[in-house]
Amino acid sequence: MNRITNLEKLNKEEFDICIIGGGASGAGCALDATLRGFKVALIEKEDFAAETSSKSTKLIHGGVRYLEQAFKNLDFAQLRQVKHGLEERHTVIRNAPHLAHPLALITPVFSWFEGFYFTIGLTIYGFFAKNDSMPKAQWLNKKETFEHIPTLTPKLHSSVMYYDGQLDDARYCLALAHSANKAGAAVVNHISVTGFEKDKTGKLTAAIVQDNLSGKTTNVKAKLFINCTGPFGDSIRLLANSSLEKRLRPSKGVHIMLPPEVLKSQDAMLIPKTKDGRVVFVIPFEGEVMVGTTDDEYRDLEKEPILISQEIDFLIDTLRPYIAKVPDKSQIKSGFGGLRPLIASSGSKATKKLVRDHEVEFDETSNLLSLLGGKWTTYRLMAKDTIDEACKLLNKNVDCKTELHYLVGGENYHFEQWKTIQEKYNLEEDICQHLLKKYGSEVENILKIIENKDLKNRIHPDYPFIKAEVIYTIRHEMVCSLRDFFARRTRLELMDWKATSGSIKVVAELMSEELNWSSAEMQRNIAGYQNLVKNFMENAGIQ
Incomplete structure (x- = not known):
């Protein structure tokens, strides 16, 4: 996943479909559409899975609570949601067993x-x-x-x-984006939609986007735009057509x-x-x-x-x-x-009583397709329904191919391989198991990096993350910031705030060299992320 290469594609090429939002639904749509032969761009304002898709309960499930509500209230929408979730559960596991x-x-x-x-x-x-x-x-x-x-x-x-x-929700979402990129999609994070260009009839012709890292703006041209921005979906809907009513709660x-x-x-x-x-x-x-x-x-x-x-x-x-x-x-x-x-x-239902189902909405005025609602477990079904609709709008009749499509790192994954890695590279057991579980069959790309002995060292003594992962995730997984690495590539921010705070300088020094940060940029990035973690602790009342 090369961000510079993909940014050039956004600048120069025209796409069949531009998907806005790099969470599970957006990345799922990007993979589905690319496998069906569409020319696809996927743009995300922060990082892949930066919002809802990295902050779930990490379960692939139908929802036992929904089942109880379905029977108690004779609510068939809840029952349908359970059925969809349980039918998709085995596919989610099969396609990324690592x-x-x-x-x-x-x-x-x-x-x-x-x-x-x-x-x-x-x-x-x-x-x-x-x-x-x-x-x-x-x-x-x-x-x-x-x-x-x-x-x-x-x-x-x-x-x-x-x-x-x-x-692992964030890394699963990343695997979807990575797989879409591998199949030919132009995938870019840290790029925001600031507006749309329209033709005389009000139909969208281009998204006006800003690169959040360089500040540069460009237009992404596409025949169809798909809004997959989760809880922020109304903002894109209203940007495309200000007369629409809000749909999300x-x-x-x-x-x-x-x-x-x-x-x-x-x-x-x-x-x-x-x-x-x-x-x-x-x-x-x-x-x-x-x-x-x-x-x-x-x-x-x-x-x-x-x-x-x-x-x-x-x-x-x-x-x-x-x-x-x-x-x-x-x-x-x-x-x-x-x-x-x-x-x-x-009605005025409490949020906990609202169904976690999804809806594909088409706005004829702007030609915007929006994927609304849904949950992690059914991301593939949500993407299928959305791209089925896109096929109708673009007059292309191609079936979905994602049900049996291994994600990056999933094919030929064998957990027992950790023993071979340990013997060959003299790494500790927990590190070997961690690397295999997170990168699957892509682990060899990290192991090539640790020929430099210092990069075999742990980032923090209590956790299995090693310095080589910083280099790998920048080169292969589009890491652009400290938070990209800590929150979504390794999950340390979610696991241990004190350990995260104590590891920031080590990671920043590696990132600085790889991303050519100046000394001032490095210090600014360290201070910004340290303050964020400190703020989390203070709001939670944790010393």
Whole structure:
């Protein structure tokens, strides 16, 4: 993924389709459209997965909460959403096995009746999963439950275990963008749409864009523009046609990160009900334990949604009935907030009651196609529906080819290869396993870089990230900023704020040399990112 080369293409070439937004839906659309033979540009104002797509609960699932609501309220839209999610689950895992895998979830129950109720529900949940080799739901007794998660409260009666999928959301999104680029799409991050050019009838002919790194502006010409900007979708819709009504009602969800001692398990926990009627997940992720999420309406889209102290209190209180030793605030290592791109209903439903389905909207006045709503698990189906519509508009009848298309790093991936890497390169076990899980069959490109012995060293002593990854991600994954690397290529910002802060200088020095930053630029980048991390900690009330 070469940003300079792709910027030149944006300047000089005309495209069949220009996709705005480099999250899961935009990158998914770019891959789908490119594989169908369209000439495609994908532009993203920040970084791939910088917003919603890097801030999910990291689950590939149909949604157990939606299933319960579907039956209780006879809501067939919720049921359809569950069915779509479970049908797509196996495809998400199959196409990038290095980034996605099955995950066992334990639901603690406190009576025989609760156990019976959840066993029936989760058995029905599994029934909707087609072409799926996931194990079926099981009712575990108390002893079996503690064998899975030893830190649970002794007050529980039993538990129900079922399976869903887990993914590294930011790196999965990057793999989609990288795969689209490899298939021929011109993929560029850190480039903002500031306006559109239109013909005499009001149809879009070009997007006016600004390179956020150089400040230069250019026009990207295309026959069709697709809006895949998630919770920010209304801004692009109104930029294309100011007479449109707003369609989206974003909601904020936060997660906190706790040390592994909270679970002492590779399995996750589902908390089936909170005081505000949600479910909360407690999930092992990258060696830490992630707890989330919340659901609150969010209106100030100009500001990044961040974790605040009251939200920490809510999540810890939610843990209280289920964990024998409840963690306190001082144990929190980091946290993050994200926005759901919910489509507004005609009534005044709370955001947690809105369906996570998607809609493909076509505005005849501007010729803008918008992909609205949706969720991570169904990104491929969302992209298929969108590009099917694009095919009609561009008079090209080509079937979707993404169902069996391996993403970059996914084909010929074998986890056991880490042992060969360890023997050949004399790296520690956790580093070898990390490199293989994150880069898959592309790992050889990193291993070539570590011929310089210093680049084999860890960035931080507590984590498996090494200096060679900084070089690799700049050269091959379009890293342009410190936050690109820490938040989305390695995920350290999500895992541990103090470790991130302590690693910034080391990474900045490597980036400075690779990106030709001046000394002043390097210091400015260090100070800016240090202040951002400090702000996260202060708002969360973490010292």
